[in-house]
Amino acid sequence: xxxxxxxxxxxxxxxxxxxxxxxxxxxxxxxxxxxxxxxxxxxxxxxxxxxxxxxxxxxxxxxxxxxxxxxxxxxxxxxxxxxxxxxxxxxxxxxxxxxxxxxxxxxxxxxxxxxxxxxxxxxxxxxxxxxxxxxxxxxxxxxxxxxxxxxxxxxxxxxxxxxxxxxxxxxxxxxxxxxxxxxxxxxxxxxxxxxxxxxxxxxxxxxxxxxxxxxxxxxxxxxxxxxxxx
Amino acid sequence: xxxxxxxxxxxxxxxxxxxxxxxxxxxxxxxxxxxxxxxxxxxxxxxxxxxxxxxxxxxxxxxxxxxxxxxxxxxxxxxxxxxxxxxxxxxxxxxxxxxxxxxxxxxxxxxxxxxxxxxxxxxxxxxxxxxxxxxxxxxxxxxxxxxxxxxxxxxxxxxxxxxxxxxxxxxxxxxxxxxxxxxxxxxxxxxxxxxxxxxxxxxxxxxxxxxxxxxxxxxxxxxxxxxxxxxxxxxxxxxxxxxxxxxxxxxxxxxxxx
Numbered sequence: 078x079x080x081x082x083x084x085x086x087x088x089x090x091x092x093x094x095x096x097x098x099x100x101x102x103x104x105x106x107x108x109x110x111x112x113x114x115x116x117x118x119x120x121x122x123x124x125x126x127x128x129x130x131x132x133x134x135x136x137x138x139x140x141x142x143x144x145x146x147x148x149x150x151x152x153x154x155x156x157x158x159x160x161x162x163x164x165x166x167x168x169x170x171x172x173x174x175x176x177x178x179x180x181x182x183x184x185x186x187x188x189x190x191x192x193x194x195x196x197x198x199x200x201x202x203x204x205x206x207x208x209x210x211x212x213x214x215x216x217x218x219x220x221x222x223x224x225x226x227x228x229x230x231x232x233x234x235x236x237x238x239x240x241x242x243x244x245x246x247x248x249x250x251x252x253x254x255x256x257x258x259x260x261x262x263x264x265x266x267x268x269x270x271x272x273x274x275x276x277x278x279x280x281x282x283x284x285x286x287x288x289x290x291x292x293x294x295x296x297x298x299x300x301x302x303x304x305x306x307x
Numbered sequence: 308x309x310x311x312x313x314x315x316x317x318x319x320x321x322x323x324x325x326x327x328x329x330x331x332x333x334x335x336x337x338x339x340x341x342x343x344x345x346x347x348x349x350x351x352x353x354x355x356x357x358x359x360x361x362x363x364x365x366x367x368x369x370x371x372x373x374x375x376x377x378x379x380x381x382x383x384x385x386x387x388x389x390x391x392x393x394x395x396x397x398x399x400x401x402x403x404x405x406x407x408x409x410x411x412x413x414x415x416x417x418x419x420x421x422x423x424x425x426x427x428x429x430x431x432x433x434x435x436x437x438x439x440x441x442x443x444x445x446x447x448x449x450x451x452x453x454x455x456x457x458x459x460x461x462x463x464x465x466x467x468x469x470x471x472x473x474x475x476x477x478x479x480x481x482x483x484x485x486x487x488x489x490x491x492x493x494x495x496x497x498x499x500x501x502x503x504x505x506x507x508x509x510x511x512x513x514x515x516x517x518x519x520x521x522x523x524x525x526x527x528x529x530x531x532x533x534x535x536x537x538x539x540x541x542x543x544x545x546x547x548x549x550x551x552x553x554x555x556x557x558x559x560x561x562x563x564x565x
Contacts, residue, residue, distance in 0.1 A: 081382050083340050083349070083427030084420060090341065109455050116524070117516040119455070123462030124470075124512035128505055130463070131470040168460045172467065175435045176312055178377050181427055182334065183341050237385060241416070243392035253392050257384060268494060275498025276505055284506050 079173070079188055080233065082181020089240040094186030100194045101167055104160035111161075122157070126165040129153050130172055150229055151222030151273050154197025155204045156291060162201075166193020191232040200225035204293075214294065214302060218277045223270030230258045230266075312374075312435055319364040321437040325537040326446055332545045333434040339552050340426035346419045348556030349426030355548065356429035364437050374432060382424050390417040440464055458528050462515075469511065474504055 085093070111118045129149040153162040167189050173179040180188045200221040207217030238251035245253065280287055285299040294302075316322075321329065336356060340349040360366050393413035444464075447457050477500050481487065486496035 081385070081424045081427070082337065082431055083423035083425075084382070084385065085341075087342055105453055105456060108459070109453070112455055116520075117513075119458060120462055120515045120519065121509065121512045123459055124466050124508040124515075126459065126463035127466035127470050128508045130467050131474050131504065132501055134471075164456065164459070165463075168456075168463050171460070172440075172464065174431060175440070178374065178428055178431060178435075181431060182337055183427070237388070241389050241393065243389070243413070245392050250388075250392050253388050254385070257388055261384075271494055272498045272501055275495065276502040279499065279502025280506060283502075284509065287506075287509055 079170075079180035079192075080184040080236065082174070082178075082184060084181075085184050085187055085236070085240050089236070090183045090186060092186075093184075093190055093236065097163070097186045097189040097194060100160060100163045101189065104162075104164035107160050108164055122161070122165065125153065125156065126168050129165060130169045133169070133173070134177060150192050150196030151200040151225035151269070152276065154200035154225060155218065155221060155293070159194060159198035159201050162197035163189060163193040166197070169193075187233075187236050191229050191236065195232045196225040196229040199228045208294075214298065215274050215278060219270040219274040222273035223266045226266035226269045227262065230262045231255065234258055313439065315364075315366055315370075315436050316439045319366060319437050321359075321364040322439075323535065324437070324541070325535045326438055326442045328537050328541055328545055329438050330434060330443070330446060332549065333430050335549050336430040336433075336552065337427050339549065339556060340423050340430065343423065343426075343556040344560035345556070346422035347559035348552055349422040351555055352426040352552055353422075353429040355552075356426075356433045360429075360433055360436055366436050371432070371436075375428070382421070386417050386420055386424075389420060390414065393417075461528065466508070466511070470504065470508060473507060474500065477503060
């Protein structure tokens with residue numbers, strides 16, 4: 078969920094920029110190291126960033142006829158880890174603000190935190206935990222992507238409730254924002270989970286070397302998954 | 308839509324104006340909007356930015372009106388919540404059967420937010436419609452933003468247009484084959500679209516690596532930039548405008564609408 082330009086008053090937009098800054102800095106440091114080791118990383122990360130942008134500007138099918146957008150944060154987090162995903166998220170959010178008027182410049186910090194840091198971090202941790210525990214890969218991807226989407230909205234609700242506690246206080250305001258977003262977002266999070274799961278399945282079937290090269294799946298797991306599908 | 312926005316950024320009447328000046332006025336207006344205590348200054352910014360976009364940059368009014376409608380639905384949801392949870396002042400409206408009420412305090416805050424979002428949006432569109440992204444990259448380089456970030460942003464930018472084209476092609480062919488007829492099908496089709504898009508993206512990324520290597524890519528993209536001097540009257544006008552907005556913002560801070 079993008080917070081609109083001008084929506085967060087001072088000092089909240091500055092605070093969120095300060096919170097997001099270290100994550101982006103670590104991401105840049107990691108990125109610099111990666112690029113020096115393997116030059117081909119930069120173009121591949123760029124296409125991944127463009128993919129997240131396009132995915133999040135496509136309309137996702139929805140039950141009630143209305144349409145919404147997937148966040149794509151889960152996929153970025155799973156593929157590249159939370160810090161590099163924060164850098165990609167920053168770039169994608171700047172483009173979305175300038176091209177689509179989703180989000181804005183002053184609210185960039187808050188949006189980077191909810192969509193570029195919190196969401197991907199959750200997806201990454203769940204994916205890592207799931208693969209270590211030997212859980213079904215597709216189920217893990219589904220849960221990781223769906224929860225990443227949901228966490229994004231929870232964090233946005235926290236950000237809005239902190240800025241606008243109203244008379245109800247922080248918790249009252251949080252439950253009000255969360256209620257509005259939960260109603261609209263829980264079904265969408267499930268759909269996003271399903272879509273990302275299908276993407277993963279598609280990649281495993283057609284081009285599994287992408288996943289093995291990023292050390293996301295071992296050769297043997299890919300073999301097993303492909304046999305199960307056949 | 309994206310192509311169109313960028314088309315206007317490349318061809319509008321303010322294209323040759325100094326990038327620094329345009330960015331400075333746009334960003335300063337955004338900051339003034341966000342920090343304005345009353346709704347008058349943001350509305351003034353919205354009006355003057357729209358006037359600049361329509362009269363100076365000569366963007367067609369129909370297109371601009373359509374653009375302004377894009378953020379409405381996004382803003383509406385959050386503003387409605389703020390409207391209900393903020394109390395203070397007289398009660399203007401009560402929802403029968405629910406513990407919900409709109410008070411004067413809530414209405415004022417909601418209106419202020421609406422004005423700020425509107426003013427910020429118009430300033431953002433002013434930048435987006437008058438300044439091509441490539442020139443913004445050039446400014447970022449002068450501001451010493453890490454090169455890796457700029458290179459990544461430039462390549463991402465380049466691929467967005469290619470991918471939107473491909474996504475559109477896949478989507479149209481899926482629709483032609485009734486891929487979005489029922490709900491189950493549409494989820495499946497969308498997953499297929501995203502998966503196919505991802506693989507194609509990755510392959511074009513690999514092709515790009517090869518192409519760049521063949522052209523002696525050494526980890527740095529060198530793009531020549533040109534700098535246009537800022538004419539003094541334009542700079543003075545910009546400062547005059549911004550200080551006028553600041554003055555209005557300070558003087559009308561206490562103004563409430565309800």
